[in-house]
Amino acid sequence: MGNKGNLVVGQSGGPTAVINSSLVGVIHEAMQHDAIGAIYGMVHGVSGVLHEEFIDLRQESAETLERLRYTPASALGTVRYKLHSADYDRLLDVLMAYDVRYFLYIGGNDSMDTAHKVHLAAQAKGYELYALGVPKTVDNDLAYTDHCPGYGSAARFVATAVRDTGYDTEAMGESSPVKFIEVMGRNAGWLTAAAALARVEPNDPPQLLYVPECGVSLEQVVNDVRYWYETIGHCVVAVSEGMRNEQGEEIGSGFGQVELDAFGHARKGGVVETLEAIVKAELGVRVRHDKPGYLQRSCAALASPVDRAEAYLVGQAAVREALAGVSDRMITLERQPGPTYAVTTGLAPLAEVANAEHLLPREYINAAGNGVTEAFLEYARPLIGEPLAPYARLAKHAVPKRLAE
Amino acid sequence: MGNKGNLVVGQSGGPTAVINSSLVGVIHEAMQHDAIGAIYGMVHGVSGVLHEEFIDLRQESAETLERLRYTPASALGTVRYKLHSADYDRLLDVLMAYDVRYFLYIGGNDSMDTAHKVHLAAQAKGYELYALGVPKTVDNDLAYTDHCPGYGSAARFVATAVRDTGYDTEAMGESSPVKFIEVMGRNAGWLTAAAALARVEPNDPPQLLYVPECGVSLEQVVNDVRYWYETIGHCVVAVSEGMRNEQGEEIGSGFGQVELDAFGHARKGGVVETLEAIVKAELGVRVRHDKPGYLQRSCAALASPVDRAEAYLVGQAAVREALAGVSDRMITLERQPGPTYAVTTGLAPLAEVANAEHLLPREYINAAGNGVTEAFLEYARPLIGEPLAPYARLAKHAVPKRLAE
Structure with a gap:
């Protein structure tokens, strides 16, 4: 005492x-x-x-x-x-x-x-x-603890948000088939990785996710998105605000904010704005993004x-x-x-x-650097509480066609 | 039959x-x-x-x-x-x-x-x-109906998000005392107005909101924000993506997206980025924003x-x-x-x-054009379902000081 x-x-x-x-x-x-x-x-x-x-x-x-x-x-x-x-x-x-x-x-x-x-x-x-x-x-980046209070709730928000905006993107179809969602995390990808908890079926959103710990080239991002767009008609991507390219350089400002001066000129683009512009130019489709920002930590x-x-x-x-x-x-x-x-x-x-920073270990990131492993899902799943409420998709039994076009 | x-x-x-x-x-x-x-x-x-x-x-x-x-x-x-x-x-x-x-x-x-x-x-x-x-x-902009299905849910999301990000801003204090949150609505301010449902006490967030139906000058926005910042130390502002100035011109791109080209240059700034830059320059404080985007309609x-x-x-x-x-x-x-x-x-x-577009009537907007009236609150309150779960603030009984600084 x-x-x-x-x-x-x-x-x-x-x-x-x-x-x-x-x-x-x-x-x-x-x-x-x-x-x-x-x-x-x-x-x-x-x-x-x-x-x-x-x-x-x-x-x-x-x-x-x-x-x-x-x-x-x-x-x-x-x-x-x-x-x-x-x-x-x-x-x-x-x-x-x-x-x-x-x-x-x-x-x-x-x-x-x-x-x-x-x-x-x-x-x-x-x-x-x-x-x-x-x-x-x-951010879940404290060492010596299995995880950090605050992470599970933000993870649940991110998984929920990615699933919801993912269903929205799927519904839009060809109108705007690609969506980026910017997730908090300048150095640590824990929160972006949690987006994968939204997935029930293999083709569920997020189809892709990118974390700071594993830089990928912009070329790979374009090819990854193209693969999903061509395969299922749409693609939802969770992106850490601190995402890096294959040289380890931050793609956006890393702070989740586009800084504009008083005249509306961008000083430096944020990561999702940059990716949106590139994918739009390369694939020729409408691309959209969400930046839930501080809601991730306050909902x-x-x-x-x-x-x-x-x-x-x-x-x-x-x-x-x-x-x-x-x-x-x-x-x-x-x-x-x-x-x-x-x-x-x-x-x-x-x-x-x-003095330590606990980043997402390599074994939690898939080989391609665009998703997570089952080991991560097992780690993270209990932290968000009950599974997300189940959603439904229509079975979509096609009616035989009666006319030619 | x-x-x-x-x-x-x-x-x-x-x-x-x-x-x-x-x-x-x-x-x-x-x-x-x-x-x-x-x-x-x-x-x-x-x-x-x-x-x-x-x-x-x-x-x-x-x-x-x-x-x-x-x-x-x-x-x-x-x-x-x-x-x-x-x-x-x-x-x-x-x-x-x-x-x-x-x-x-x-x-x-x-x-x-x-x-x-x-x-x-x-x-x-x-x-x-x-x-x-x-x-x-x-958007709640269909005429001949009291309101539109879809509005109440988006309104509940916006009120929830504004309250949460508002509490976050209040907690940050001097670190980043001003927050803009961009709300869907290019022509109709119904959804932005719903942010006011977050308010329980007079000083609660959102302290300000701006809708497309009532253009205000950028000078007024700066003065409005300054008033709240000087009075309570922070200010949370809900802004319609289609917010207009006193000449009726859209302040941002009006589509809630900053369009950047493949090199990261902004083509035109979104409304919250523009307001953020102006308020930051005029007040000399850190300003932040949230853009929940499609989550508003899909949560x-x-x-x-x-x-x-x-x-x-x-x-x-x-x-x-x-x-x-x-x-x-x-x-x-x-x-x-x-x-x-x-x-x-x-x-x-x-x-x-x-052929009709049902905009927010003038009697639902306050005289200054930066908030809503009680009539609007009475209209909108039942649409979001139960009131938001109550939050607490500490009473903060000050401990008498024992030392000089």
Whole structure:
């Protein structure tokens, strides 16, 4: 049991559909332990610590907390401020002034780095502090954990969106037979790979997907799309915003945004706009694209219940570990062996998580670099919760023709 | 009761999340009547008639039809082919060869025009045919009907998406405080207006919305965004793809797509890219955008149950009216007076529907042209089904500061 003291929790980096579930896991768990005094929330992450902007989470109603588990985005406010080394002195001064003994930070790599440095700064001052990281990222690129809370929900959204826009494309037929859908992921293709979870029959969308880990030539993209167009009459392609060519160069701006100046001139094309223009020119058909953007990480209505529950779990675990005297660690999810999907929580050193980036391994990508393997599907399937609701296609029994044309 | 004969049904124009529900309504109803022989589906609308591509819908399983009610896009395939006057002779030859006496066409304005001309062509040949239109459009721009099947579901998607991306923007705070979301609608602002259904508290997203019916100057947009940014720290704006300036000129390409050539140069900027660049330059803050594109019309998971049921209802009604000897009419939805939302079906002349475009009336748009009125909200609220699931915001009781900075 840790010393009696106050707890502070913050959210950092891009929001997700379930990061508030982790926050509520922290609060609910903290409320169960007498060793914890005040439960403070950082307003906009470490920026809130630096500016002494804390809120008293014990004063939130039970109803608010319950609803918050189903509310997307970061209820405390998030931050992308990069701390300077001088900031850590100030951070420690503030934490000490508020008698904070438990520092829990929910976020991705950068947030783990921050939590690690807070731990080091406390150590250097001889101040007893338990600093823990709670994983969060739709990119699923944190190492030492089977997967990251936030990913399953974004994966479910992407699979849903690709299937829906895929059925739409199929219905349009010759009117606009090719569709690109841009998926989040500058370096990691986990989320784009999840589009494959939309597929039930072999010809289902997405017919193709491209991830940053496996660059392919634009020529291959054109040939891949042509193959599907000629075979089934249409083609739906999921593309990581950070997709690369065979030289490893990003095809688009990599940020999912076409930057235009005030006069409407493009500074640099995004990846789907570039691919759309090339395929249109080469195949001579109408090509369309979707850019669901921030909806991928914020659509609570399509969140994975499994993901939401795990997000809560890692929040709870962080409090328990801190009280048990653990510091400088991130909570991980460990998949249990056996036929039924189950996870337990574990621990990983913050510094090692901060310095690693867990990309999609080669064995999860097919040989051609335009799809995933069964091994990936087995990995990802349980994370999105129940399978997507079944759709129907007509059997289409043809009526014999009675006239010549 | 009409003469015994066959029925043919087709889907036309852009798919929706519930157009298959109308199709199933037609099939289920047709199966109840001995007066109807074969039930044919046109493959890709009138193109299927011209090429004698029919499928036998009586051979579809009950399970397929039941699932189809929950499957987005057009299961028969849709078409955007514009018929030439010579095509109508061929159409009639085919319909007569297949002993078709009931011609049901599910679609928007153009489809109603087609159904009307099929009716006239049959009359001119003295061929007994009952041609009816079944309304469908996410744009909600068909006249003579209270609203259009397809709209409620797209409206629910837009409200959901705007709220989710709005919470995300609020969480980001100063990191990227302004967000534009591009909504379908080249001429009609109904769908963009539906974004306002996301709002529960006065400061909720969307803080602003712009529709094609009410052009505003770019200067006003900048000032509107600045007001919200300065007042609450962020601003989320729903924008019709066909948004116009004060001279009535489209701000973007109006088609929701930035057209780039094979070298990545923009031919013309889309509306949100243009607004993003201008606001970024004028306010000096990071601006982001989402373009959910075709997901707006295809997201079955977020479809409105009310809309799905009404889509089925208009399909059923078309069969019953055809059997009752009605032709050259579109099925309409008539809202019943009274405290509880309820509709019945009615009829409108196809030619009048085909020649009209029902835009958002001025009394549904606020005086400033950047939001909607309570009258619009009352009109639209019942169409999306149950209210969106409640979200929570923290009450944020501030902790008194203990240090100076």
